[in-house]
Amino acid sequence: MTRPATILLALVVVLGLAAPWLAPNPYDHQFRDMASASPQPGFPMGTDDLGRDRLSRLLYATRVSVLLAPSAATISVLLALLFSALAALPSRLVAWTLSLANGIFLSLPWIFLFIILRSKLSLNTDPLVSVTLTFALMGVAGWAIPGRAFTASIVEMKDAGWLLQARAAGLRPWRIATAHAWPHLWSLALVQFRILIPAYVLSEASLGLLGLGVADPMPSWGNLLRDLQHPDVVQANPWTLAPLALLVLVMICLESLTPSRKAAL
Amino acid sequence: MTPVGRESTFASRLAPGRLALGFLTFIATILIGGFAAAALVRYSPGFDVDEDVLNPHLSPATIAARHAQREVENGLPRFYLRYLARAAHGDFGKSEAFNLPVSELLRHRASISAGLLVRGTLGGLALGSLLAWLSVWPRRLTLELSAVATSGLLLAIPPAVLALFFFFREWPLWLAVALALLPRVFGTARSILEDFYSSPALLAARARGLGSARLAITYVLGPAAPQLAALAGVAVVLAFGSLIPIEGLCDVPGIGQLALKGALARDLPLLSALGLIITSLVAGVQWMGDLTR
Numbered sequence: 001m002t003r004p005a006t007i008l009l010a011l012v013v014v015l016g017l018a019a020p021w022l023a024p025n026p027y028d029h030q031f032r033d034m035a036s037a038s039p040q041p042g043f044p045m046g047t048d049d050l051g052r053d054r055l056s057r058l059l060y061a062t063r064v065s066v067l068l069a070p071s072a073a074t075i076s077v078l079l080a081l082l083f084s085a086l087a088a089l090p091s092r093l094v095a096w097t098l099s100l101a102n103g104i105f106l107s108l109p110w111i112f113l114f115i116i117l118r119s120k121l122s123l124n125t126d127p128l129v130s131v132t133l134t135f136a137l138m139g140v141a142g143w144a145i146p147g148r149a150f151t152a153s154i155v156e157m158k159d160a161g162w163l164l165q166a167r168a169a170g171l172r173p174w175r176i177a178t179a180h181a182w183p184h185l186w187s188l189a190l191v192q193f194r195i196l197i198p199a200y201v202l203s204e205a206s207l208g209l210l211g212l213g214v215a216d217p218m219p220s221w222g223n224l225l226r227d228l229q230h231p232d233v234v235q236a237n238p239w240t241l242a243p244l245a246l247l248v249l250v251m252i253c254l255e256s257l258t259p260s261r262k263a264a265l
Numbered sequence: 266m267t268p269v270g271r272e273s274t275f276a277s278r279l280a281p282g283r284l285a286l287g288f289l290t291f292i293a294t295i296l297i298g299g300f301a302a303a304a305l306v307r308y309s310p311g312f313d314v315d316e317d318v319l320n321p322h323l324s325p326a327t328i329a330a331r332h333a334q335r336e337v338e339n340g341l342p343r344f345y346l347r348y349l350a351r352a353a354h355g356d357f358g359k360s361e362a363f364n365l366p367v368s369e370l371l372r373h374r375a376s377i378s379a380g381l382l383v384r385g386t387l388g389g390l391a392l393g394s395l396l397a398w399l400s401v402w403p404r405r406l407t408l409e410l411s412a413v414a415t416s417g418l419l420l421a422i423p424p425a426v427l428a429l430f431f432f433f434r435e436w437p438l439w440l441a442v443a444l445a446l447l448p449r450v451f452g453t454a455r456s457i458l459e460d461f462y463s464s465p466a467l468l469a470a471r472a473r474g475l476g477s478a479r480l481a482i483t484y485v486l487g488p489a490a491p492q493l494a495a496l497a498g499v500a501v502v503l504a505f506g507s508l509i510p511i512e513g514l515c516d517v518p519g520i521g522q523l524a525l526k527g528a529l530a531r532d533l534p535l536l537s538a539l540g541l542i543i544t545s546l547v548a549g550v551q552w553m554g555d556l557t558r
């Protein structure tokens with residue numbers, strides 16, 4: 001199951017990266033006399049209600065979603081590592097503050113943060129700003145989940161026998177951290193990274209569907225899903241389901257590569 | 266671990282020091298969440314607009330004196346304390362978009378969201394746990410694969426898309442909340458059940474010839490109760506998170522739709538109140554969950 005999933009994911013990533021070359025038209029170009037057109041030569045998936053080529057928009061949306069979700073996951077994991085490193089300090093106050101910060105970030109429902117962010121942005125916000133802010137906020141808000149795992153791991157390490165042995169052998173703290181603790185944390189970081197990617201892909205889709213994610217005209221899987229709110233459009237052009245099909249396919253591939261389902265909750 | 270071992274771990278969680286620290290964290294989370302909410306309102310556009318400037322009956326000196334007094338009163342620390350004191354009495358200010366007190370809006374819509382939340386959470390917990398049980402207990406590969414595939418497919422679909430499908434089919438929306446919750450419950454419930462299923466205590470009891478029902482109750486459900494209770498807490502939080510897109514897209518007049526309308530109308534007093542309430546709710550549920558975990 002792992003190999004087909006990896007191959008499929010690689011294919012989707014390549015499609016996204018090659019969007020500028022593969023897309024028959026610019027994603028934001030409006031063919032004003034071709035609004036809501038059915039699939040036809042030149043527009044294999046038809047056009048949307050503003051006359052934009054659906055296939056081109058899907059390819060560019062793939063690029064946005066598959067590249068920026070890992071970027072947001074990287075931000076979360078790096079922030080989590082940075083904050084959790086404080087757990088190594090021998091201070092109870094630091095440990096409590098860390099646990100408090102973790103609790104606060106876990107208590108704030110992500111979607112609500114995006115609503116507040118959206119209410120602060122002007123209606124004509126540049127799409128590039130909105131896409132950067134959306135994924136950056138996802139990355140920042142999401143540090144608490146891997147942070148909890150890193151903190152628990154570091155606290156466990158503090159009582160580990162190998163650490164006492166390394167200290168007794170006269171190793172410097174920096175050497176212990178880089179040569180002994182880091183390899184353990186690195187593997188945990190990779191696991192957390194892989195858990196966060198599908199979570200962020202799905203979050204972006206939900207936000208986009210609500211109009212709170214990436215702003216038009218830049219396409220993302222989320223804002224392409226907004227067509228699903230009009231069943232008549234879906235019935236007239238089943239290609240409107242293509243973003244959902246691609247999203248489900250990618251999510252299934254990512255899930256099958258996700259190491260621990262228990263940690264994902 | 267034996268049931269007795271589990272109980273002692275649970276008891277240690279309820280030790281006074283740990284309980285106090287958990288409560289302190291809970292209060293601090295609410296206070297900081299409240300501070301963030303108050304800061305949002307305080308620095309919202311138009312908050313500083315001084316109507317006295319347009320009053321022709323006031324001298325420039327009076328206007329300046331009143332402005333200075335307002336500056337002091339509306340400084341963030343004082344404003345925050347006033348906001349918290351009012352919020353503690355259920356007064357969250359007035360919604361700009363609806364021109365009604367926020368508390369009144371919340372009162373009207375809370376019952377609708379609560380109904381959806383309770384039925385959705387219970388449904389999600391029941392379906393997720395049932396699927397987890399079927400994938401672990403009978404030890405049949407086909408059942409296990411079917412359960413994993415169902416959960417995997419539901420996890421891959423955004424809850425809002427699921428809700429839209431139910432909405433257009435005119436099926437009950439709580440079922441969409443339950444199905445959105447199912448894979449999240451399934452993953453954790455399955456891990457918990459697997460741990461207990463392979464425990465030495467259960468294997469020994471099975472060797473002694475205990476019946477399936479007795480084994481399940483004594484060696485799986487009983488000892489796993491604290492963890493399953495924690496899972497129920499997390500499920501409430503997850504279901505609440507899915508209410509905003511589901512109510513917003515499917516035109517359900519609940520708190521989720523209120524939050525979305527507030528966001529689209531840039532109604533900061535309303536958003537701040539909702540932020541404070543949701544933070545308190547989630548922090549409370551997580552605290553309870555941490556105690557039982």
